[in-house]
Amino acid sequence: MKSLKELQTNFPIGEKIIIIGNEPHPKNPDKLIVGIVTDYQEYNYGAFLIYKDLETGEEYMSMSIAMHYSEELKNSLLKLSWDERWNIAGRGLAIITKKDAKRKIDNYN
Numbered sequence: 001m002k003s004l005k006e007l008q009t010n011f012p013i014g015e016k017i018i019i020i021g022n023e024p025h026p027k028n029p030d031k032l033i034v035g036i037v038t039d040y041q042e043y044n045y046g047a048f049l050i051y052k053d054l055e056t057g058e059e060y061m062s063m064s065i066a067m068h069y070s071e072e073l074k075n076s077l078l079k080l081s082w083d084e085r086w087n088i089a090g091r092g093l094a095i096i097t098k099k100d101a102k103r104k105i106d107n108y109n
Contacts (some may be wrong), residue, residue, distance in 0.1 A: 004040055004047040011037050011049055016069035017052065019062050020089040022096065024082045026108045032077055032085075033059075034069060063091045 001003060002010075011017060019033040028054060035051035041061055042048075049062045077085050083101035098105075 002047055004042045007040050007047050007049060011066055011068075013037050013039065016051070016054075017051060018067045018069050018074060018077065018079075019064050019065035020067060021082070022086050022090070022094065024105050024108065025103070029082050029105050029108075032074065033080075034074065037066075073101050 010051055017035055017037060017039045019035060021033075023046040025033070034054050036054065037049055038052050040047055040052035041050055049066055050061060051062055051066075052059050065086075069090070081101070083096040083098070087095055
């Protein structure tokens with residue numbers, strides 16, 4: 001987990017980010033979430049980003065991986081499925097197999 005100070009230093013309010021999660025988006029598994037950091041939420045076990053989804057305008061707290069936005073990164077990530085994005089961004093934290101990815105998507109249907 002990141003500390004509040006780490007988040008504030010690495011992802012200042014107003015920064016454009018890409019969110020990579022270990023679960024598929026319920027309505028569109030391969031949706032790439034792009035947002036703007038709006039705030040932070042601190043708990044005794046770590047701190048999390050609050051971001052505004054640029055597509056929907058809704059705010060969410062992220063327990064997922066945030067990456068600094070660039071058009072090049074966005075275009076590269078769009079070529080991958082949600083589970084491939086996680087496996088790259090998570091750097092081996094918890095690999096999602098194709099079998100697990102299919103099961104997770106099937107659970108939403």
